[in-house]
Amino acid sequence: MVFLTRRERFNAAHRLYNKEWSDEKNKEVFGKCSNANYHGHNFELFVTVKGLPDPDTGFIVNAHSLSVLLQSEIIDKLDHSNLNLDVDFLKDVLPSSENIVIAIWGVLEKLITDCELHCIKLVETENIFVEYYGPQ
Numbered sequence: 001m002v003f004l005t006r007r008e009r010f011n012a013a014h015r016l017y018n019k020e021w022s023d024e025k026n027k028e029v030f031g032k033c034s035n036a037n038y039h040g041h042n043f044e045l046f047v048t049v050k051g052l053p054d055p056d057t058g059f060i061v062n063a064h065s066l067s068v069l070l071q072s073e074i075i076d077k078l079d080h081s082n083l084n085l086d087v088d089f090l091k092d093v094l095p096s097s098e099n100i101v102i103a104i105w106g107v108l109e110k111l112i113t114d115c116e117l118h119c120i121k122l123v124e125t126e127n128i129f130v131e132y133y134g135p136q
């Protein structure tokens with residue numbers, strides 16, 4: 001099995017806030033991340049697919065096609081957005097990095113057909129990233 005990873009970047013704002021809770025409880029749990037006026041990150045997204053090289057091309061996936069797909073279905077929607085308000089596939093989702101990778105998996109697993117989706121990794125800051133390997 002060969003693994004191929006494509007990196008994309010996007011900038012976006014979000015706020016960690018559970019609308020079922022009081023402002024005090026949100027502040028207690030999420031701290032500054034619950035600030036009413038949002039805050040931003042320069043996110044890095046790593047999408048890893050796996051498969052065996054096609055005998056004719058030597059590729060497990062056409063990397064250009066994968067890039068075009070990620071751009072149109074994911075990055076164009078996330079970049080310079082408010083993740084709480086603007087993104088169709090994050091509607092009604094509390095946009096933590098954990099929930100974002102699960103939502104991205106849900107979009108991509110239907111669209112990636114030549115090979116298999118292996119991992120979605122999202123780097124939120126230089127010290128924190130999350131990885132999702134699909135529903136277990």
Ligand code: NI
Binds near residue numbers: 014
């Ligand atoms: Ni944040």
